[in-house]
Amino acid sequence: MEIPSFPIAIMMVATTEDSRIKRTYALAEAKRASSLLKGEGKQTIMKIANYFTLKLRPIQPRPNLSNYNFALDFTDYIRNAAIIQDKKWKLTNRLLSKGEVFLTTVEISRLLEEEVRRYIEQKLQVKVKSLPPSIMNRVNRLKQLFYEKRGKTSWEEIPSEVIIAAYPPCIRRLHETTSSGRHVSHIGRFSLTTFLLNIGMTTENVIDLFRSFADFKERMTRYQVEHLAGLRGSRTKYIPPTCDTLRTHGVCLGMDEICRGIRHPLVYYRRKLRVLKMKAPVAPGA
Amino acid sequence: MIKIETQAFIQAKFSEYYEKNSMNIQPPASMEKREFGFFLLKERIMLRHKSYKTAEELRDSLKKLVPSNVYYSSAYYELPEEKMDEKGWLGADLIFDIDADHIPTPCAKTHDTWTCRKCKTTGSGTPPERCPKCNEQKFEEKTWPCDVCLESAKEETIKLIDILTKDFGVSTREISIGFSGHRGYHLHVESEETVALGSIGRKEIVDYIVGIGLDPQLHGLSRIAGPNLDDFGWKGRIARGTYEYLLSATPEQLEKIGLRKGAIQSLSEHKERILESWKYKGPWAMVKGVSPESWGKIVEEAVKKQAAQIDTVVTTDIHRLIRLGNTLHGKTGLKKTGTSLAAIEEFDPLKSAVAFHHGTATVVVSEAPKFRIGDEFHGPYRNEKVELPLAAALFLLCKGAARITEDGSSVR
Secondary structure, eight states: OHHHHHHHHHHHHHHHHHHHHHHHHHHHHHHHHHHTTTTTTTHHHHHHHHHHTTTEEEOOEEEEEEEEEEEEHHHHHHHTTOOOOOOGGGGGOEEEEEEEEEHHHHHHHHHHHHHHHHHHHHHHTTOOOOOOOOHHHHHHHHHHHHHHHOSSSOOOOOOOOOOOGGGGGHHHHHHHHHHHTTTOOHHHHHHHHHHHHHHOHHHHHHHHHHHSSSTTTTTHHHHHHHHHHSSTTTOEEEEEEEEEEHHHTTTTOOOOGGGGSSSSSHHHHHHHHHHHHHHHHOOOOO | OHHHHHHHHHHHHHHHHHHHHHHGGOOTTGGGGGGGGETTTTTEEEEEEEEESSHHHHHHHHHHHOSSSSEEEEEEEETTTSOOOSSOEEEOOOOEEEEGGOOOOTTTTTTOEEEEEETTTTTSOOSSSSOOOOOOEEEEEEOOOOOHHHHHHHHHHHHHHIIIISSOOOOGGGGGEEEEEESEEEEEEEOOHHOOOOOHHHHHHHHHTTTTTGHHHGTTTOOOOOOOOOOSSSHHHHHHHHHHHHHHHHHHHHHHHTOOOOEEEEHHHHHHHHHTTTTTTTTTSSTTTOOHHHHHHHHHHHHHHHSOOOOHHHHTTTTTTEEEEOOOOOOSBBBBBEEOTTTTOOOOOHHHOOOOOOOOEEHHHHHHHOOETTEEEEEOOOEEEEEEHHHHHHHHHHSSEEOOOOOOOOOO
């Protein structure tokens, strides 16, 4: 009864119409697939890789290529590895030659996990019209179980007032540089503006911050800030870049203790707020 | 601010250039899918979201608009004339910008000047954090391209080509390079392989090229061993960078990167043996008194030497506008000039990019360092009236360092 269980599971998960449940399910299936792959021979791995049209080729292990069994085209590598956070997956830390990244069997299995995950997430996009009540009951029970375990929302509320003491070091530096009217790079301005808007600063206060620039033009700044706040155009509210991106562009100039545990400046802010709250209750208006 | 007469003069010369040379301006591949943008000198505005079906249409526009700068999108769009979020992004060339502004150069940019906005104190080189006189933090900057700066930018470009071809396997046929017309080089990769890469993927490429997040241990550096000169990828680059660094580093430099006296002494005592060791397994485990931490610091310097200093923002921006080849640079009056990979070593940007070969103009120069255009050096000048070859005169006028004489210029 192994085989039909998969389409049924897909159908049931799709019916929940909850993106978190879908992601969790896809990840679990992908992890199972990759753990099974780790024990497989080259041929099976090649077959699966071909299914996902990866440009992968098996190689003979050679002394100067340690234990590598496969070489994967670098764009295929990036597509799957860029979201894995461990530094050993960073392209910079891989052996890259003639456009190929060298991989062990365990490593290619891990990358195929990403392909499988996306494949299943895509399958879960289908809209299921209606299911017999007996199955719907089960779906609803699953949903309930999931919420009991994970909680309905994971984000903590951000307080309405802005707490400068909780800024991450990069934002604090950008804030200081901007207030003194010194030059800040485009990405620096973008990061600062989106950060402040996301922690609840009003567009007016953000605009005021840029007044000390020699080339300040209110109309232009207002347009840009409102655009980033999602008040114009596509109505997308922008969020600041990840820590990783800030490092690439030289905005991150050094980490503190909290930085080491997070990957996004907004997460830093939430976490630091918690730390500050534990130390002393924040007086209103502080 | 450039005066009206000067602006009219620049405009007239740029117009002449586009009238005579528009046939040399080649549109990029799949031009109908690109966005074009023009900066207009007189109106001081950017005209964007333009699109053209044929080279002729584009050339006619250049003759009519006479822009001070001409750009096209590295991206391909379904509808290039629409607003950004309605264009329908189809892909983008992989582009790199190497600008002397981002590189510490041996000339230390002594030709550049800054003026404090508040007390008008001036100085040369890159501006200080605060004005030494009034403590102000805002400056006007004037930058100049010099042979040393441009040579540094060229070296970085050559390193970049090496990384792209050897590590990324990019074919030399897919690469085109050009001098931007001001302070650096542009490199384009037009390849099926990379065209669909998003911003995150391009960031990984950037990080690789700049060596961001590199962990030497993941490249085989340990207490007992390290990379070899002929290894692939960053492994080999770390070894070659270390070789190069140790060959030239002075005890003072070693001290500056944080090595202890004992380690420095040991490194200089065993210089010969270290050189010899590269034939075998490298010096990693054989020099007494050099701890793994010290090797870590040396490798950090090696990585800096081997990395190519590119503008990280340009490559990761998948909607970037970039200057079109053989069009004029509004800050210099030089043209963006392509060169082949084989010829880059001998390429002379300040000669090849000259757009005006005939005539002279008389200008009043406020201040300019010694500079070269074509084969001739000019300056330095300070508050003087000089007759210069047209290309040199335009260079100063575009830089805002000179104005055209009121009695009308003596253009022949």
